[in-house]
Amino acid sequence: MQLYTFWRSNAAFRVRVALALKKLAVEEIEVDILSGKQFDPDYADVNAGHAVPAFVHDGNVMFQSLAIIEYLDDIQTEPRLIPADAKERAYARALALVAAADAHPLVVPRVRKYLTTQLGANDATVKSWCSHWASEGIATYERLLTRRPPTPFALGETPSIADICIAGQIVTADLYKQDLSAFPRVEALGKRCFDLPEFAAAHPFQHPDYREI
Ligand SMILES: N[C@@H](CCC(=O)N[C@@H](CS)C(=O)NCC(=O)O)C(=O)O
Missing domain, CATH: 1.20.1050.10 (Glutathione S-transferase Yfyf (Class Pi); Chain A, domain 2)
Known part of the structure; x- marks a missing residue:
C-alpha cells in the first residue's frame, strides 16, 4: 500500500487517520503541493486530478479521500468507519x-x-x-x-x-x-x-x- 500525501494536506490527513485506526501500514510518498509537484508528469500519471491524496493498493490507484476511506472500510471492516445502518x-x-x-x-x-x-x-x-x-x-x-x-x-x-x-x-x-x-x-x-x-x-x-x- 502506498499513499501519496503532503504534510499540510487536510484530505491526506483524513486518509492517514483512517489507515492508522485500521492499523494498516502504508508507504508514504510526499508530494510537495506548495511547490507544484502535483503537476509533475510522474504524479499526474498517478492522479490526473493534480491533488493529494492518492492511494495505491494491489496496483489500483484511488483518489478522493472519502472514496479511499470507503474502500478501506470495504477491504477491512474493523474498526468500522462508516456505519452499517x-x-x-x-x-x-x-x-x-x-x-x-x-x-x-x-x-x-x-x-x-x-x-x-x-x-x-x-x-x-x-x-x-x-x-x-x-x-x-x-x-x-x-x-x-x-x-x-x-x-x-x-x-x-x-x-x-x-x-x-x-x-x-x-x-x-x-x-x-x-x-x-x-x-x-x-x-x-x-x-x-x-x-x-x-x-x-x-x-x-x-x-x-x-x-x-
Ligand atoms: N476532495 C479531495 C480534495 C483533494 C485536494 O484538493 N487536495 C489538496 C490538498 S488538501 C491538494 O492536493 N491541492 C493541490 C492544489 O490545490 O493545487 C479529497 O478529499 O481528496
Whole structure:
C-alpha cells in the first residue's frame, strides 16, 4: 500500500487517520503541493486530478479521500468507519461532506493561488479568506453537534468518518490559529479525537516538515 500525501494536506490527513485506526501500514510518498509537484508528469500519471491524496493498493490507484476511506472500510471492516445502518451512514457521510465538500475546498492551494495570481489578493487577504471559511466550517459543525450531541464521538462510541472530517476541519482552524472556545462541542469532540494517537500523529504540527506558511 502506498499513499501519496503532503504534510499540510487536510484530505491526506483524513486518509492517514483512517489507515492508522485500521492499523494498516502504508508507504508514504510526499508530494510537495506548495511547490507544484502535483503537476509533475510522474504524479499526474498517478492522479490526473493534480491533488493529494492518492492511494495505491494491489496496483489500483484511488483518489478522493472519502472514496479511499470507503474502500478501506470495504477491504477491512474493523474498526468500522462508516456505519452499517442506512440512516446512520447517511448522517456520517453528511457530516463528513461538510468539511470535505463545503469548507475544505475553499482553502486549498489552487484556490489560494488563484486569489493571489489572478485576483491580486495579498497574503493578508488570502489568510482572511481562509480563516473565514475555516471558521464557517467549524460553526456549521457546532450547530450540527448541538442538534445531535456526540456520544462521545459524533455517531457513537467509536470514531467514524464523520469524526475524521471534523478533526480535519479543526486542523485547518489550528493552521490559521483560530480560537475554538466559542465552539465548545467541536472543541470537546476535537479533544476526544486528538487524545487518540491515530489522530494526534496525523496532525501537521507533528510532521517533521511542519512550518508556518
Ligand atoms: N476532495 C479531495 C480534495 C483533494 C485536494 O484538493 N487536495 C489538496 C490538498 S488538501 C491538494 O492536493 N491541492 C493541490 C492544489 O490545490 O493545487 C479529497 O478529499 O481528496
